[in-house]
Amino acid sequence: MNHQEKPPEGNLTKPMEFVLLDFADVPHLQWFLFGLFLIIYIMILVGNGTVFLIMKLDPAHQTPMYVSLGNFSFLEMCYMSVILPRMLTNLWTQRRRISLVACAARMCFFLMPGATECFFLAVMAYDHYVAICHPLHYPLVMNHKVCVQLVAGSWMGGVPVQIGQTFQTFSLSSCGSNLINHFFCDIPPVIKLACGNTTVNEMMVYTVAVLFVAVPFLLILVSYGKIISTILKLSSATGRTKAFFTCSSHLVMVTPFFGSATIIYLRPKSQDSGGTNKVLSLFYTISTPLFNPTIYSLRNKNFIKALKKLYVNKLLHL
Numbered sequence: 001m002n003h004q005e006k007p008p009e010g011n012l013t014k015p016m017e018f019v020l021l022d023f024a025d026v027p028h029l030q031w032f033l034f035g036l037f038l039i040i041y042i043m044i045l046v047g048n049g050t051v052f053l054i055m056k057l058d059p060a061h062q063t064p065m066y067v068s069l070g071n072f073s074f075l076e077m078c079y080m081s082v083i084l085p086r087m088l089t090n091l092w093t094q095r096r097r098i099s100l101v102a103c104a105a106r107m108c109f110f111l112m113p114g115a116t117e118c119f120f121l122a123v124m125a126y127d128h129y130v131a132i133c134h135p136l137h138y139p140l141v142m143n144h145k146v147c148v149q150l151v152a153g154s155w156m157g158g159v160p161v162q163i164g165q166t167f168q169t170f171s172l173s174s175c176g177s178n179l180i181n182h183f184f185c186d187i188p189p190v191i192k193l194a195c196g197n198t199t200v201n202e203m204m205v206y207t208v209a210v211l212f213v214a215v216p217f218l219l220i221l222v223s224y225g226k227i228i229s230t231i232l233k234l235s236s237a238t239g240r241t242k243a244f245f246t247c248s249s250h251l252v253m254v255t256p257f258f259g260s261a262t263i264i265y266l267r268p269k270s271q272d273s274g275g276t277n278k279v280l281s282l283f284y285t286i287s288t289p290l291f292n293p294t295i296y297s298l299r300n301k302n303f304i305k306a307l308k309k310l311y312v313n314k315l316l317h318l
Contacts, residue, residue, distance in 0.1 A: 015178040018103050018190075020096045022087060022183035023278075034091040040290060041084040047293030048073035064147035065127055071151050072120050076289035079113040082106055083184050083285055090183070100170065103185040108166040110184060114261075115158025115212045117288065121254055122216035123150045125223040128250060132243055133230045158212055165208055168201060182278060188264065189277070209265035217258040224251065249295045253288050260284040 023033055055070030086106065090096050098106075130141050169187055172194035182189040191201050224247060231243045260280040 015100065015174050017097050017099045018178045018180050018185070020086075020090060020098055020183060020185070021179055021181045022090050022096065024096070030091050030094070034088060037084055037088055037091070040286060041080065041088065044080050044084075044286075044289045045077055048076045048289060051293050052077070064142045064144060065131075067144075067147055068120070068123060068127065068151060071155075072117075072124070073292060075113055075116055075120065075155075076292055079110075079117060080285070080289050082110045082113070087183050098185070103180075103190075104166055104170045107169070107185040107187065107190070108163060110186070111162035111166065112159055115162055116154050117257070118212050118216040118261075119154035119157055121250075121257065121288075122219045122223075123154060124250060125220040125254075126150075128247060129223040129227055132227050132247075161208060161212075165204060168204060172196075172198065172201065182281070184281075186264075186277075186281065205265055209262070213258060213261050213265060217254075217262070220254055220258075253291055253295055256287045257284045 023029065026033075051073040052070050055066050055073070083106075086098075127142060130138050134141065165187070169190055172191065173196065174193045175195040177193055180189045180193070187205055191198055191205070194201070227243070227247055231240050231247075234240045234243070260283040264277055264280050264284075
């Protein structure tokens with residue numbers, strides 16, 4: 001896409017609507033992408049919805065670990081419902097216009113669960129650390145009260161910061177262009193439309209990214225460093241294999257999420273690329289919600305038993 005020269009600051013405007021370019025550069029793939037993302041969205045809703053339902057209805061799954069998983073699955077459904085329905089609508093109708101208010105609201109409701117997800121992944125790593133490194137103390141350390149506090153803190157921790165960041169981003173004036181080279185209203189492409197000095201906004205993005213992405217990721221690495229150290233000391237080969245299997249599942253989901261988010265929000269502006277950002281955004285927005293049910297629940301024997309029990313009870317009441 002050719003970028004127009006920025007007009008002098010006297011011509012600054014605040015557009016009342018934007019145009020999301022999403023995948024307009026590949027018009028021959030519009031229907032394929034619509035079908036692909038529709039299938040992905042249905043899989044996310046069904047998979048995470050099933051996990052959430054089991055965690056709520058089965059008394060055996062009211063332990064702290066499963067409470068966290070249930071909240072995480074609910075978060076994933078909320079997270080993707082901010083992005084995918086709008087993306088599907090744009091691909092179906094080819095009408096890509098979005099009002100300033102709607103764009104700001106979607107950005108805010110995307111950033112808040114995004115920050116929550118970072119915290120939740122760190123909480124899960126801590127849960128694994130306590131379960132593997134201090135199994136005898138697990139019921140005491142991860143009791144119901146602590147679990148509720150961690151879940152509530154994860155949900156509420158990023159709300160005021162992300163509201164402030166959204167307000168700061170949309171307080172900027174545009175150079176006349178209202179074309180957002182992305183499939184949703186994310187911070188980097190919106191700031192890219194601004195005129196004048198955006199240093200404060202960019203520093204805010206970096207600071208928030210460090211607090212909500214880099215710090216949780218560092219805590220996860222520390223947790224798994226201690227976990228691996230403990231696993232290597234186990235005398236049982238079966239125990240080592242089982243522990244490594246559990247930890248690797250979490251790392252499979254953590255790596256693309258934090259890796260792509262780090263590149264997008266901590267990369268220097270001079271290296272910014274709209275096409276690259278869209279691909280990386282697909283990784284960190286879709287991969288975790290899509291694979292969460294399989295990695296955390298559908299390979300769990302207790303969960304499978306609860307799912308079969310719920311299915312049988314449903315059939316008996318038909």
